[in-house]
Amino acid sequence: MSTLENTPQPVEDEALQRRSRRSFLVAGISALAALGGWRWLATRPDEDGVPWPLRRVLEANQQLSEAYFSNAHLAPVFPRHRARMPRVNGKAGLRTPLDTATWRLRVEGIGPNGVPQTKEFTLADIQALPQVEMTTDLKCIEGWSTVVHWAGARFADFVARYPLAGPAGQQLPYVSLVTPDEQYYVGFDMASALHPQTLLCYEMNGAPLTPEHGAPLRLVSPVKYGIKNIKRIGTIRFTSQRPRDYWAVRGYDWYAGL
Amino acid sequence: MKYIQEKHPLAIRWFHWINFPVLALMIWSGLWIYWANDVYRLGWGRTTLLKFFPQSFYDAFHMDHKLAQGMSWHFVLMWVFALNGLLYVAYTLLSGEWRYLLPNRHSFREAWQVVLHDLRLRKEPLPPRKFNGAQQLAYTGVVLMGAGSLLTGLAIFRPTQFPWLTTALGGYEWARIEHFALTIGYVLFFLMHVTQVVRAGWNNFRAMVAGFEVVEAPTPPTPEKTSSPSATI
Numbered sequence: 001m002s003t004l005e006n007t008p009q010p011v012e013d014e015a016l017q018r019r020s021r022r023s024f025l026v027a028g029i030s031a032l033a034a035l036g037g038w039r040w041l042a043t044r045p046d047e048d049g050v051p052w053p054l055r056r057v058l059e060a061n062q063q064l065s066e067a068y069f070s071n072a073h074l075a076p077v078f079p080r081h082r083a084r085m086p087r088v089n090g091k092a093g094l095r096t097p098l099d100t101a102t103w104r105l106r107v108e109g110i111g112p113n114g115v116p117q118t119k120e121f122t123l124a125d126i127q128a129l130p131q132v133e134m135t136t137d138l139k140c141i142e143g144w145s146t147v148v149h150w151a152g153a154r155f156a157d158f159v160a161r162y163p164l165a166g167p168a169g170q171q172l173p174y175v176s177l178v179t180p181d182e183q184y185y186v187g188f189d190m191a192s193a194l195h196p197q198t199l200l201c202y203e204m205n206g207a208p209l210t211p212e213h214g215a216p217l218r219l220v221s222p223v224k225y226g227i228k229n230i231k232r233i234g235t236i237r238f239t240s241q242r243p244r245d246y247w248a249v250r251g252y253d254w255y256a257g258l
Numbered sequence: 259m260k261y262i263q264e265k266h267p268l269a270i271r272w273f274h275w276i277n278f279p280v281l282a283l284m285i286w287s288g289l290w291i292y293w294a295n296d297v298y299r300l301g302w303g304r305t306t307l308l309k310f311f312p313q314s315f316y317d318a319f320h321m322d323h324k325l326a327q328g329m330s331w332h333f334v335l336m337w338v339f340a341l342n343g344l345l346y347v348a349y350t351l352l353s354g355e356w357r358y359l360l361p362n363r364h365s366f367r368e369a370w371q372v373v374l375h376d377l378r379l380r381k382e383p384l385p386p387r388k389f390n391g392a393q394q395l396a397y398t399g400v401v402l403m404g405a406g407s408l409l410t411g412l413a414i415f416r417p418t419q420f421p422w423l424t425t426a427l428g429g430y431e432w433a434r435i436e437h438f439a440l441t442i443g444y445v446l447f448f449l450m451h452v453t454q455v456v457r458a459g460w461n462n463f464r465a466m467v468a469g470f471e472v473v474e475a476p477t478p479p480t481p482e483k484t485s486s487p488s489a490t491i
Contacts, residue, residue, distance in 0.1 A: 008261035023468035050330045057334040075418040143295030223418050251326030258418040
């Protein structure tokens, strides 16, 4: 394996030092440039809690994820006996007392005729849709996860039954979901909202949702982290603008996809 | 008489020195992420030998409550880490450098001899090659670890989009454990690597920056016998 290149060549001390010095100079300048680049990145003005160049890359990651996203990519399902109670990890949007008897789901969107519409739904309306049960892993963005058994209606079935997401072919690209007190709010891209495992959920582990887990109706979607699985939905809005998102304005990725 | 011997190609030096700060920042941002659910420990039953990590460790480096920033840096730098690693592997394959780096059936025995030599339990000199068996195993192993980090990372990053990958790695929680264990592996590799670089001395270190080693010999040395006599892992 001896090539011309690695054949030892006689060398004078001076030539040796010249070459060595040049290499270390290049190394030193490169290290300084790298340090400068890193300082520049870290000191850019924040955009929702993160330096803006990082936001741009997160958005590029989102575009890649959306390009790969498919309704055929399904979260693994587990035997029902593995289901556990998930940790209650926050009360934003749940602090105001709620009378579930008078609760209505308010949906704002655009009908098939292109006219903006607002409709209200009772829990019975949602429960009248085909019930779907699934045992999936609820993944918290903190890094833990819990297998939970959910029951509810597919968000896609709801949109098909009550077409408020815009006229056919011109479907609005985003969904905003907000608690009744508007203290917690999440944004969904339409593809994730219409994924077959995205549910308007009213039962957890075989019993109606308890208040701390989002009674009477919450969102469950294994294509998103738990932060997007909003509890106690008050209003759903179909929009053309990317909706604001409680955790995205606090430094997290808006997409938060899994 | 002094002879100059080319050792590390320019491309490999760049790959190496780009990887060093990038991997360091990946580990750093990874610690910010890990803090949010720091459940791993070494131990059995109720006995804990080592908790990952003690509160004093987080306090000393201000690592708490940085999950969001950690994730954003991690998901930016992952591209640099992946690209640099893939280019490195492609370069070693195309340039033929893989011949020096890939272990063969003798490498394990030789690696053991290197260990004995470094512990001063064996007097025979080390094989006079660019990389000895221990180095071949270490440098190939760490590249496989890099591939492992990318795969386990992807399995945690998009577990629903790549369910086959997540399942193949033992599920979401196992993938996270594996991703963490590989990181601990890099830290151990780094400690051993720096120790060996210090032991091997200036000539060997300079080769990773300037590319060449200097050999002192009365007559032109043969290429095979000119590499550093000390092992660098």
